[in-house]
Amino acid sequence: xxxxxxxxxxxxxxxxxxxxxxxxxxxxxxxxxxxxxxDVVIIVAAAIAVTLVVIFGLGGLGVKxxxxxxxxxxxxxxxxxxxxFIAFEAGRRAATPGKRIVGxxxxxxxxxxxxxxxxxxxxxxxxxxxxxxxxxxxARGGAGVADTLSTVFGLVWALLFSLFLLFxxxxxxxxxxxxxxxxxxxxxxxxxxxxxxxxDPVDKRFHFSPEQLxxxxxxxxxKLEEVLRRDDYxxxxxxxEIIGRKIGAKVEPxxxxxxxTAYYGDLRAHLExxxxxxxxxxxxxxx
Amino acid sequence: xxxxAGTDAVRQSLASFRHEREADWxxxxxxxxxxxxxxxxxxxxxxxxxxxxxxxxxxxxxxxARATSLDSALIAYLEALSLRGYFYLYGARRSLRQRVGDxxxxxxxxxxxxxxxxxxxxVGLTVIGAxxxxxxxxxxxxxxxxxxxxxxxxxxxPDSSAEVLRSVLYDxxxxxFLSGFAAYLFTHxxxxxxxxxxxxxxxxxxxxxxxxxxxxxxGALFQVYAxxxxxxxxxxxxxxxxxxxxxxxxxAGAAGMRIGTRIAFPGELTRxxxxxxxxxxxxxxxVGVMMMLLFAGLLEGIGRQTxxxxxxxYAIGGGMLALWIAYFYLxxxxxxxxx
Numbered sequence: 001x002x003x004x005x006x007x008x009x010x011x012x013x014x015x016x017x018x019x020x021x022x023x024x025x026x027x028x029x030x031x032x033x034x035x036x037x038x039d040v041v042i043i044v045a046a047a048i049a050v051t052l053v054v055i056f057g058l059g060g061l062g063v064k065x066x067x068x069x070x071x072x073x074x075x076x077x078x079x080x081x082x083x084x085f086i087a088f089e090a091g092r093r094a095a096t097p098g099k100r101i102v103g104x105x106x107x108x109x110x111x112x113x114x115x116x117x118x119x120x121x122x123x124x125x126x127x128x129x130x131x132x133x134x135x136x137x138x139a140r141g142g143a144g145v146a147d148t149l150s151t152v153f154g155l156v157w158a159l160l161f162s163l164f165l166l167f168x169x170x171x172x173x174x175x176x177x178x179x180x181x182x183x184x185x186x187x188x189x190x191x192x193x194x195x196x197x198x199x200d201p202v203d204k205r206f207h208f209s210p211e212q213l214x215x216x217x218x219x220x221x222x223k224l225e226e227v228l229r230r231d232d233y234x235x236x237x238x239x240x241e242i243i244g245r246k247i248g249a250k251v252e253p254x255x256x257x258x259x260x261t262a263y264y265g266d267l268r269a270h271l272e273x274x275x276x277x278x279x280x281x282x283x284x285x286x287x
Numbered sequence: 288x289x290x291x292a293g294t295d296a297v298r299q300s301l302a303s304f305r306h307e308r309e310a311d312w313x314x315x316x317x318x319x320x321x322x323x324x325x326x327x328x329x330x331x332x333x334x335x336x337x338x339x340x341x342x343x344x345x346x347x348x349x350x351x352a353r354a355t356s357l358d359s360a361l362i363a364y365l366e367a368l369s370l371r372g373y374f375y376l377y378g379a380r381r382s383l384r385q386r387v388g389d390x391x392x393x394x395x396x397x398x399x400x401x402x403x404x405x406x407x408x409x410v411g412l413t414v415i416g417a418x419x420x421x422x423x424x425x426x427x428x429x430x431x432x433x434x435x436x437x438x439x440x441x442x443x444x445p446d447s448s449a450e451v452l453r454s455v456l457y458d459x460x461x462x463x464f465l466s467g468f469a470a471y472l473f474t475h476x477x478x479x480x481x482x483x484x485x486x487x488x489x490x491x492x493x494x495x496x497x498x499x500x501x502x503x504x505x506g507a508l509f510q511v512y513a514x515x516x517x518x519x520x521x522x523x524x525x526x527x528x529x530x531x532x533x534x535x536x537x538x539a540g541a542a543g544m545r546i547g548t549r550i551a552f553p554g555e556l557t558r559x560x561x562x563x564x565x566x567x568x569x570x571x572x573x574v575g576v577m578m579m580l581l582f583a584g585l586l587e588g589i590g591r592q593t594x595x596x597x598x599x600x601y602a603i604g605g606g607m608l609a610l611w612i613a614y615f616y617l618x619x620x621x622x623x624x625x626x
Contacts, residue, residue, distance in 0.1 A: 014370075014373075016346065016369075016373050016377070017377070018343065018346050020346045020349060020350055020369070022366060022369055022370050022373060023366065024370065075581075075584075078477070082577075090386075092322075092323060092375070092378070093323060094374070094378065105374070107374065109563075112377070113377050113378045114378060115567075116386050116390070117394070117567045117568075117570050117571045118567060118570075120570040120571065120573065120574050121566045121567055121569070121570030121573075124481060124484065124485060124570055124573055125485055127481050127485060128481060128482065128485035128486065132478065132481070132482065132485075174488065177559065177562060177563070177566075178488065178546065178562055178563060178565075178566030178567075178569075178570075179563065179566055179567065179570065180560075180563030180564075180566070180567065186367070186370065186371065186374070187363075187367045188367060188371075189360070189363050189364040189367045189368075190364070191309070191312065191313070191316075191361075191364050192360050192364075194302065194305060194358055194361065195358070196298060196302075196358070197302055218357055221357055222357075222359045225358070225359055225360065229360065265298075268298075268357050268358070269295070269297055269298040271357055272297050272298070272301060272355065272356065272357055273297045275354075275355060275357065276297060276355060
């Protein structure tokens with residue numbers, strides 16, 4: 001089974017017509033499941049709300065007068081389930097409210113715009129993947145004819161189809177497979193400050209020799225950036241100790257942040273200079 | 288100063304790169320947030336024109352940043368911004384109304400014409416199923432219960448008297464229960480249609496079985512009535528909505544078969560690409576099928592119990608069938624004739 005231990009496994013190239021690779025990240029199975037569950041909660045809540053309104057609003061009506069509304073209700077519940085996904089995914093955001101909350105959207109695997117027939121195809125398949133076996137079980141249970149065998153069969157069916165996306169590299173449901181779509185993450189990042197521009201009065205005290213700056217590469221730089229942005233005192237203290245030991249510098253614990261900021265700034269400028277000269281030093285092992 | 292010369296200059300130029308472009312990124316972000324929430328027409332003309340320019344500027348910033356900067360937060364920001372812009376600018380290019388209009392004028396009939404071969408097979412299977420069902424029930428009436436679920440039979444079975452059978456066909460103008468039954472049948476038939484479509488990917492075998500079974504039910508019911516001399520009347524009762532409904536189910540089966548056969552015999556494409564291509568045609572057909580079934584449900588709920596003359600029933604049923612066939616298969620020629 002393909003598990004996504006390594007996040008890079010879920011990154012796929014997406015070349016825009018301008019020739020830039022945007023490197024989309026596919027949504028992992030857990031994200032997909034939580035989005036789907038959120039949608040189910042919304043649909044069920046809407047169905048219950050409408051049903052309650054209908055029951056209370058029509059309390060005065062007799063059975064005969066209420067009959068046509070009963071038909072409307074049956075059709076409404078059916079349409080709610082079927083139209084909800086299609087209408088939202090055909091919209092501008094290409095995502096249902098559940099998908100929007102967890103930050104994913106549907107996209108065409110070819111990179112072209114998502115067409116309405118793709119959205120329809122992937123959502124009609126959901127009917128058979130999940131809703132149909134479950135509603136058959138519910139109907140049989142309601143009629144009192146549910147036996148263990150058919151219930152187990154229905155559940156296994158639904159599980160097998162829901163778990164289908166775990167068994168392929170691109171996290172495709174059967175519906176995605178037929179529609180030529182996949183589900184990608186649409187992260188929203190704020191533009192944050194550039195750490196190397198941070199002015200710290202203390203870090204003027206720190207100066208590093210080229211040998212000290214050669215100790216690390218880009219991978220370590222990015223880790224250091226993470227630590228600095230998280231701004232956690234004990235983590236910074238530990239990292240400052242390790243770096244100090246490696247490059248042979250004495251660091252007082254209360255100076256950790258200033259030391260790391262100064263080292264980050266100088267290391268980045270050093271590596272960026274190398275980058276301009278054509279040497280991308282991937283990590284500390286690279287020359 | 289022990290640092291190599293130029294380090295500070297690199298730092299300065301990268302800072303000014305960000306400083307100079309930052310306003311563009313912010314403007315693009317704000318504009319995207321607006322167009323994602325509201326219709327594009329709320330933008331002024333200038334803003335609309337600036338959208339692709341800002342998008343390209345963000346893309347070029349991304350390329351520069353990837354090549355020269357090691358600020359991973361900045362690159363992540365630019366990647367996310369460019370992706371949002373890409374999806375917006377290269378996403379749905381037409382408004383929903385245009386797409387719906389296109390669907391009815393072009394996509395739907397074209398998809399159904401595309402499936403003509405499968406449709407013939409599907410209709411043929413229904414006929415074969417009907418003949419088999421008729422023959423089975425005629426040879427042994429116990430087959431009837433096996434073919435038609437008691438909950439769908441509605442009290443009609445080979446042992447019913449002619450009066451009971453006749454009453455189902457002509458009574459019920461006042462009965463509200465039957466209109467609820469029509470709605471139930473609508474959802475039931477839709478599920479049969481979805482099943483016939485969606486199970487198609489297993490090399491079309493389940494689709495074929497479902498269509499055969501549907502034909503069987505028809506034949507079995509017909510035999511019960513024909514045995515009591517009510518065959519013509521049942522034909523009228525069924526045809527008022529049945530022509531639409533059976534046609535829809537046949538199309539759903541055809542859609543399922545298309546997917547199954549394309550997966551089994553993908554031709555020059557890869558199996559995945561062939562499945563995706565067939566899936567999209569089939570899905571377009573299926574939305575139309577849903578609408579046909581809704582229409583059939585309406586005809587059934589309103590027309591079946593209120594119109595009790597056989598001639599009128601046959602006329603409506605035949606008319607509907609002619610209408611569908613003209614719309615799907617003949618409409619194209621008219622349009623070609625007009626250029």
